[in-house]
Amino acid sequence: MSTRTLIAVLACTAAFHAPVAHADPGAKIACGTTAEDRVTSRSETDVRSQSxxxxxxxxxxxxxxxxxxxxxRTDCSGYISMAWGLTHSRTTVTLRDVSSEIPRADLLLGDALVNTNHAALFVRWADDAKSEPVVREQTGPDGAPPVERKWSAATADAYTPVRYHRITEN
Structure with a gap:
């Protein structure tokens, strides 16, 4: 194999294994907005997300x-934005602008699990060890409805637990 061919193969392989960078859909999709981020109770996030x-x-x-x-917006971060009552649909990165990282064991209904590519609303723990969360999430492929499901501990470990700044206890 020639050096030129080897470089082309390595470049293709690197591109295939590189993390996917998602464009910020918020810049392209302008859904309606509210005047300010709501003060939202945990029970309200439950009702809103269930809708x-x-x-x-x-x-x-x-x-x-x-x-x-x-x-x-009907993607994962738009779903969290709606559940929390934010002024507009945020992205997985900008959800952190209105929330703070919390210890995983402190997760309560209405908190979220986020990483740079996805976000899900925490509902409850499926186990006493607090390692397998039950979440609600709006996830692809295009056209798929939101779901409520249990995540494995390994899946949950890939996400950062966060709490919305304006969430209140019931």
């Missing part, structure tokens, strides 16, 4: 869904 499960809102980074809680 998209009940309506089977289809996943898309290019669409908005409007209901009694406002208009939000």
């Amino acid at each position: 998209w499960l009940d309506a089977r809102v289809p996943y898309s980074q290019q669409s908005c869904h409007q209901n009694e809680y406002g208009s939000y």
